Amino acid sequence: MNALAEHVAAVPLVDHHVHGAFTVELERAEFEGHLNEGSPDPIPPWMTQFDSQLGFAVRRWCAPVLDLPAHAPADEYWQRRAELGVEEVTRRFLGGAGVSDWIVDTGYATSSLLGLEGMESASGGRAHEVVRLEALAEELALENVSGRDYADAFTARLAARAENAVGAKSILAYRTGFDIDLTPPSPAEVTLAAGRWLDTAGDEPRLDDEVLIRFGLHAAIARGLPLQLHTGIGDRDLDLHRVNPLHLLDFLRATPDVPVLLLHCYPYHREAGYLAQAFPNVHFDVGLGINHTGVRSVAVVAESFELAPFAKQLYSSDAWGPPELHYLGALLWRRAVATTFGRWVAEGDWSEADARRVATMIARDNARRVYRL
């Protein structure tokens, strides 16, 4: 391994958008389901999700962590994984990721996931919280807040959570798409919308009201919190073409100077790079676009180095559940960066010193600056 690759392999990462790892043992069918981001359906019987770039990457890179040869067959992988048990598997993958700081979205399906402390003890890294704005609203719905009190209650709840959080996140991508009016709603609109939504929210509230989502976004901005936005790929709940980050142009033009972090972006990562050049406060990552493209992540990461200034890119895995994803995201990102930058250095386009410096910026320093770690 050359000096650049060694540097990239060793630099501790800030994984700036991640969820907890599972605390529960899985069935194989569940595990395979978690290798598919887009579909909530069972994997059909005539195929296996292991036959995908992510599945091949698991067999290539995760098998050795479980003492198997690279490319071990799926059946052997599964058997060995079950044998070691969730705690040992989690310890190995989280510890092996080389992540110094996990910035954790604590707002989604957390009952079977490690919390902040669990992530710290399993990995040896630090964990920081990001508040999911829609989840705050859904908490309030369960607490029987009235429409009239909603705005104050939301603001107070956000303030309380922000004490211990480094940023906020919105999943409006899943709830409304980006091609809507994203200006701040008036207080009267919020009261009206809150009354209507709270009345019908039920026992499993799901915030899909445009007015309240916009209110949440602007409440986070008003507090100066770095704002993460899911963009691009995700499960098929979202309309992918309606979460192209370009639809955020008007919103970004009107947003004051808080850091905005566009997550994933694939297949719109070039568009995200454009926005990161065009707005001083816009940053992005290729998140899910790394794990789910496996060996092709080298190409995806290379495409993410076009228009954006290097101070505007961050690393994330968006891992959720299987700790393979926490590990593999880091490994594939390092591999993509070492390969891509290595070629540019070999061909004389970049100096090696610059390559090391940029790798460190994206691995760690940009996130430290944005989240004031």
Add this chain to the structure above:
Amino acid sequence: MNALAEHVAAVPLVDHHVHGAFTVELERAEFEGHLNEGSPDPIPPWMTQFDSQLGFAVRRWCAPVLDLPAHAPADEYWQRRAELGVEEVTRRFLGGAGVSDWIVDTGYATSSLLGLEGMESASGGRAHEVVRLEALAEELALENVSGRDYADAFTARLAARAENAVGAKSILAYRTGFDIDLTPPSPAEVTLAAGRWLDTAGDEPRLDDEVLIRFGLHAAIARGLPLQLHTGIGDRDLDLHRVNPLHLLDFLRATPDVPVLLLHCYPYHREAGYLAQAFPNVHFDVGLGINHTGVRSVAVVAESFELAPFAKQLYSSDAWGPPELHYLGALLWRRAVATTFGRWVAEGDWSEADARRVATMIARDNARRVYRL
């Protein structure tokens, strides 16, 4: 050639979306016109369509099949082709493609093309039929079916054709685009729309009525036929941005479990790969995106291996007319796969056994499963 390349070169292909080869001699200007998919206009006098990636690929790979050196000049290529005559040229190219099964769209401009039997005898492979839904409607228009009888007549005609067909195809891309309501119309709507369309269809009927196109789609689905949909590039009749397969999201969410096959997809093949991950019944190919990008097909094919599980991709040439296209599609696909997988194997990301297995799935096995060959 290494073992993987040998395997990929030898594996018999199912070309799951193709048309017949010409039975007639062409003028050179016609031939050049057929190297241009997008434009119905004559090639301007100040250029030659041979000066394109497809034209260069013809000179590189097809010239040797006609006993010329690779890269033979266009004039020599044309002279030799004319000398050999359509039958010999067709026999060489179809036979040389290494295709065991042609799945033929028999619904477009077939008077100067080989039919199923002609394809079989010229190539030595088997031919299977796909029914073009819009062509069925246009047949009925010529038979003076009434608006009131249209739905039954269409259903009966489809049932009759489906006896000998392995799937159905819709070209709504050319007729309406995808950004319309694609739910099943009511019987009353169909009767009304049929009456209106049949009244004005004339001697050369062209189905462009949204209601009847939707009716045809859902009739095919109701029969359980694998459903091919033209998406992405084609001639400039279509609005390319309106045939991005992402506009099919609502349709796919509502479609029961029949295989849906997104054809071509370029430049939206990443979006197609997303849909193939997100829906268990969605499959895709890069069809026209192979021949028309020539040497760049290596990159296009590589991009098609990102999100989609490997069980969800198929091979097609979409060749129509010049048998160079039937041959070249197969050759370029093999070359792209051997190059791409070969690099991944050489760099240790994939095992060679996996690479051979995935190549065989896409070359043949996935299509056999989908079309029950």
Add this chain to the structure above:
Amino acid sequence: MNALAEHVAAVPLVDHHVHGAFTVELERAEFEGHLNEGSPDPIPPWMTQFDSQLGFAVRRWCAPVLDLPAHAPADEYWQRRAELGVEEVTRRFLGGAGVSDWIVDTGYATSSLLGLEGMESASGGRAHEVVRLEALAEELALENVSGRDYADAFTARLAARAENAVGAKSILAYRTGFDIDLTPPSPAEVTLAAGRWLDTAGDEPRLDDEVLIRFGLHAAIARGLPLQLHTGIGDRDLDLHRVNPLHLLDFLRATPDVPVLLLHCYPYHREAGYLAQAFPNVHFDVGLGINHTGVRSVAVVAESFELAPFAKQLYSSDAWGPPELHYLGALLWRRAVATTFGRWVAEGDWSEADARRVATMIARDNARRVYRL
């Protein structure tokens, strides 16, 4: 360097879309600002725009022109540049670009830029003018033309300018986007719109009236002028998704046979390539997509060689201001073409003679034909 690379390095270029170089000394902050195309804001204090692909390319390729080692630190680069002064710096970069003909958009912010004669004497090349249509309208507004006289005055002014111009350019991308009605307006509509716009245009008129912009487009077409259209990336004034050239489909279908030149196109260069295949009169370049992606321009240029016939592509830098951009555009294009074509020749896909021929077409011959140089 192999023979192909030598040929590509030596072929004189027609830079078919460019602006003048600065005549004034810059502050460093201004210079860095000009390395960012998308944002009008100051570069934030916690970053430098040198840390971008364009910045790295400046340090790699421009530093040696100023007698510094490749990859010289930004501070040294800036110091040396200031030391040499604007005239010497401009002479070196313009002279070093190897451009025989500059086709100059003279309609934007020209007070601090070299004019046609200045470009000629600094570079040793020839300069030709392209008339910016919106700028003509803005001239008329300052001359107190009435709404009733607008159409005639515009037509006369265009005729006068066209005497010495080789083409026209529209920036409707910045003013209206492409997803509007682009048919020719009626005379009555023009009179009405002109009256309204001229009344409110003020001292710094900015043509953003859809009717008058459409009128200008069709006036240029009526004169048979090659028509340049900004598409794709630019500053954040534009809605990037609304300047995807696919939104021009209806316009192109209705446009008679004058050359249309789609500029930049990134990240929609594949879509532009499609249009260049689908319409005999459509041409394109990847303009801004070269300089601003630095080393990645190799990939961007390679992607531009897919669907478009080779007679339909041109070279441009879209340089404006710092003469580094005039130089670097040429250098990076040559490098991308030599690398990409070189690989295809090495792998046997293209012949070397073809590669040289295609490079010359795009470097020079296609532009000569289109603009009748």
